[in-house]
Amino acid sequence: MNVTAIREQFPILHQEINGHPLVYLDSAASSQKPRSVIDAVMRYYELDNANVHRGVHTLGSRATDAYEGAREKVRKFLNAASTQEIIFTRGTTTALNLVASSYARSVCGEGDEIVLTPMEHHSNLIPWQQVAKATGATLKYIPLQPDGTIRLEDVEETINERTKIVSVMYVSNVLGIVNPVKEIAAIAHRHGAKMVVDGAQSTPHMRVDVQDLDCDFYAFSGHKMCAPTGIGALYGKKALLEEMEPIEFGGEMIDHVDLYESTWKELPWKFEGGTPIISGAVGLGAAIDFLEEIGLDNIEAHEHALSAYAYERLSAIDGITIYGPNQNRVGIVTFNIGDVHPHDVATVLDTKGIAVRAGHHCCQPLMRWLNASATARASFYLYNTEEDVNRLADALHQTKEFFGYAIG
Amino acid sequence: MQLDDLYRRVIMDHYKNPRNRGTLEEDAISISLNNPTCGDRITLQMQVEDGKVKQAKFSGEGCSISLSSASMMTEAVQGKTLEEALALADQFSSLVKGEPAEFEDYEDIEALSGVCKFPARIKCATLAWNALRKGIEQQQ
Numbered sequence: 060m061n062v063t064a065i066r067e068q069f070p071i072l073h074q075e076i077n078g079h080p081l082v083y084l085d086s087a088a089s090s091q092k093p094r095s096v097i098d099a100v101m102r103y104y105e106l107d108n109a110n111v112h113r114g115v116h117t118l119g120s121r122a123t124d125a126y127e128g129a130r131e132k133v134r135k136f137l138n139a140a141s142t143q144e145i146i147f148t149r150g151t152t153t154a155l156n157l158v159a160s161s162y163a164r165s166v167c168g169e170g171d172e173i174v175l176t177p178m179e180h181h182s183n184l185i186p187w188q189q190v191a192k193a194t195g196a197t198l199k200y201i202p203l204q205p206d207g208t209i210r211l212e213d214v215e216e217t218i219n220e221r222t223k224i225v226s227v228m229y230v231s232n233v234l235g236i237v238n239p240v241k242e243i244a245a246i247a248h249r250h251g252a253k254m255v256v257d258g259a260q261s262t263p264h265m266r267v268d269v270q271d272l273d274c275d276f277y278a279f280s281g282h283k284m285c286a287p288t289g290i291g292a293l294y295g296k297k298a299l300l301e302e303m304e305p306i307e308f309g310g311e312m313i314d315h316v317d318l319y320e321s322t323w324k325e326l327p328w329k330f331e332g333g334t335p336i337i338s339g340a341v342g343l344g345a346a347i348d349f350l351e352e353i354g355l356d357n358i359e360a361h362e363h364a365l366s367a368y369a370y371e372r373l374s375a376i377d378g379i380t381i382y383g384p385n386q387n388r389v390g391i392v393t394f395n396i397g398d399v400h401p402h403d404v405a406t407v408l409d410t411k412g413i414a415v416r417a418g419h420h421c422c423q424p425l426m427r428w429l430n431a432s433a434t435a436r437a438s439f440y441l442y443n444t445e446e447d448v449n450r451l452a453d454a455l456h457q458t459k460e461f462f463g464y465a466i467g
Numbered sequence: 468m469q470l471d472d473l474y475r476r477v478i479m480d481h482y483k484n485p486r487n488r489g490t491l492e493e494d495a496i497s498i499s500l501n502n503p504t505c506g507d508r509i510t511l512q513m514q515v516e517d518g519k520v521k522q523a524k525f526s527g528e529g530c531s532i533s534l535s536s537a538s539m540m541t542e543a544v545q546g547k548t549l550e551e552a553l554a555l556a557d558q559f560s561s562l563v564k565g566e567p568a569e570f571e572d573y574e575d576i577e578a579l580s581g582v583c584k585f586p587a588r589i590k591c592a593t594l595a596w597n598a599l600r601k602g603i604e605q606q607q
Contacts, residue, residue: 400530
């Protein structure tokens with residue numbers, strides 16, 4: 060994998076921030092976009108823009124082809140069996156909310172259980188809290204090991220005949236660990252429960268095969284994988300999607316409309332009310348092409364190596380705490396330096412041109428579990444280099460010096 | 468953008484040795500606020516007598532900017548009438564927006580003027596002052 064050539068394709072990376080070349084280490088929040096994605100969105104607006112599934116005219120057909128072409132790319136990317144199983148959404152949050160609001164509310168009732176983990180992102184936590192409140196179902200949590208990992212025996216203990224839904228993130232956006240979602244899905248299915256996978260942090264970084272995972276639903280966002288913001292998708296098994304009711308009603312999703320009754324289009328369009336974000340889907344398709352050309356396996360290997368290097372460089376800093384185990388990290392290293400608040404760390408790094416995230420990373424329960432009110436997070440993607448890690452490590456040494464007295 | 472623009476000596480002093488950090492008796496006004504984007508949280512307690520702030524104390528967690536700002540605020544409002552305290556809060560809002568502001572009795576606060584160059588940190592600086600406003604509203 061030629062990272063220099065890859066970097067050339069990301070215009071935003073070639074600028075100075077506060078007098079220093081930009082080191083972008085916040086891709087877990089949102090990735091940067093390559094020229095091919097930016098161009099695809101621009102070309103769509105310059106040449107093909109029209110509404111989809113409506114016009115008889117040529118532009119309408121081109122826009123529809125572009126939009127549905129992107130759906131086929133997503134299908135292939137996730138190895139779903141059919142494009143009917145791919146619903147475009149605004150992102151992971153909307154996708155998970157769709158499953159919660161439609162599927163979960165229709166199957167959950169008093170005494171039923173929904174199983175999560177304490178490391179979930181708020182978007183894979185709050186929708187289920189709302190389902191529990193509305194239906195009388197109970198939330199249960201698979202306990203974490205001291206290093207943040209999940210043991211299958213604990214999964215076995217937590218899931219039972221009352222479990223209706225199990226929803227787990229594939230990759231933790233704080234700890235960077237890969238959860239055994241395939242094994243968890245098998246356990247869930249043995250008890251008749253459905254498996255939902257939050258794929259926000261896995262899809263950009265590793266090969267995903269929804270049929271191999273045998274999950275029932277899989278959600279992801281485009282903007283973390285080189286695509287524009289505002290586009291993502293929900294994969295769902297066809298049989299489940301067919302029995303689910305839409306949650307948004309209006310144009311685009313209807314078959315026959317009467318004054319008092321209406322019927323829905325077939326899958327996947329019954330879940331896509333209103334004019335969709337067509338340019339976003341086009342951008343997502345271009346992003347998938349871009350990632351496939353480099354190869355997800357190459358990207359994963361690059362990030363593993365870079366995370367291991369970052370772990371090694373950062374753990375050599377006196378007074379640093381790195382959260383989570385040093386194994387199979389998917390491009391994420393979360394840390395604190397002594398008593399220096401992560402906000403202060405992020406501000407110091409920013410003055411040196413280095414972008415990291417500071418805060419609770421939309422994981423307040425996990426922060427409490429880690430006994431940290433906030434943490435700093437460096438996250439890597441295919442365009443990051445060992446030099447980026449070196450710049451981070453050097454800047455952290457300087458941060459420590461600057462706030463030296465506050466430590467220990 | 469220089470680090471020293473933000474982290475001035477007097478700020479670091481308040482961060483390292485916060486004034487009025489602690490809790491007051493039960494009859495004090497108590498306001499808890501958090502900054503939902505970052506997890507910082509503060510509890511401000513105030514004892515008001517004859518329309519004046521007799522004492523203010525704070526507890527909680529936060530970065531150097533939010534804690535030093537809380538430390539300075541609790542010192543600045545001591546002995547002030549509620550109206551004067553609100554006026555100080557207004558002055559502080561101007562200060563962190565980069566507008567002219569004066570703190571005659573308590574010049575330490577002016578050290579936080581550098582925050583205006585760091586837009587992401589303005590919320591840190593104003594957390595304690597927002598708690599003050601809420602507390603005064605509650606009292607009035």
